[in-house]
Amino acid sequence: MAATVTKIDNRRFAPGDGKVGGPTVRAAIDAFLDSPKVKGNPNTLRAYTNVLDRTGQHLGFGRPLAGVDDDEIGGALAALWSEARPATWNRNRAAVGSWLSWCADKQHWTGPALPVATERRRENNDDTKAVSRSRIDRLCRRRDVPLREKTLWRMLYESASRASAVLALDIQDLDLPNKQARIVAKGGNIMWITWGTDTAHLLPRLIAGRQSGPLFLSEHRPGPHRLATTDPKDICSETGRVRLGYDRARILLAHHGDGLRLHQLRHSSATHLGEANVSAAIIMAKTGHKSLRSVQRYVKPGLAAVHEATETLSSPRRRG
Structure with a gap:
């Protein structure tokens, strides 16, 4: 008589979870x-x-x-x-x-895990990703670029801040007279970011008299489903529009900026400060980085600085 083999499911099932009454x-x-x-x-x-x-x-x-x-x-x-x-x-x-x-x-729920085949992908460092001041300036002065995008890109460059933190800004976080704002930095710490004259010139036009709510808003009001699933803090009570999302901001910069990425504005800012001989301590304070090693990656001199340094090695009669 053939033996009967019973397959045992050895996955963990906590009380009240799993396929019987577990969470959706x-x-x-x-x-x-x-x-x-x-x-x-x-x-x-x-x-x-x-x-x-x-x-x-x-x-x-x-x-x-x-x-x-x-x-x-x-x-x-x-x-x-x-x-x-x-x-x-x-x-x-x-x-x-x-x-x-x-x-x-934490919950001891039975469920899936990341499959082994779903691996991290290698991120290649690109030493040429800092772009020139003139390219950023030309982009932000184009007449076909909307005010919202110009303001965002100027602020990202002048503040050297992470795009996610700037997109999370609310109007009440801004200190317009002092050209600064409070952001939630990586790790949850609160820090001040600062910007320059170009951003300061654009911000009042972008705010347009609004008193509170997200600084950067979507183009249109969301549909009923999107509105119902959006955190109230991300909805402008005056316009009914929602906070501009990272993905949309990324797509818009790539479209207008010929493939330019949001992080390149932050990287370019820190790189240009380094090329201007701004100290690493000041750059760390501006970008919010906690380690000198991280800042060194951003202040690596660009090609123009290398050319300038090379000129010091030339004969005085032949320089320039």
Whole structure:
């Protein structure tokens, strides 16, 4: 008589979870976004919400989390971001991985994990990514570029700040007379950013008398679903429009700037300060970097500075 083999499912099922009464994908995402680690930093919350909402929509919000397998996670990442730049892929992969790890390790819910095949992608450093002041100036003076974009790009360059932090600014964060604003820096710390005359000239026109709400707004009012799923803090009560998102800002700069990336404005700012012999300590204070090693990557002299230094090696009669 042939023996009967019973397959044992050795995955962990905590009481009340799994395929019987466990959380749905939507509930698991909401719980993670409501955790202190995430909701304590508005920038992190906004970034994770965007990534996980798209992932959840692809997987199916109403499905039990325990019914999703690893390959489906890999498939969702591939479908949504396979064509993205390595930095974007790695950032979004990490966000999904953080969510899944939290579900397993903190909540003990049965669910999928990042598949082994879904690997980080190599991010190649590009020593030529700092762009000239004249290119940035020409871009911000073009008549076909809207005021919102000009203001954002000027502020990113003059403040040397992260795009996510600047996009998170509210009007009430601004100190216009002193050309400064409070932002939430990486790690949740509060710091001041400063800007110059060009940004100061544009800001009042962009604000246009508004007293509060997001500084940078979307072009149009959102539809009912988008409005219902948007944090009230990201909605302008006066116009009904919502905060401009990172992805949209990235696309607009790439379109008008011939492939220019948001981070290049910050990198160019720090590089130009370094070329002007501004001290590393001042650059660290301006950019918010915590380590000298990080700043050294940004203040690496550009090609023009190398040419200028090379001239000092020439015979005095032949210089220039």
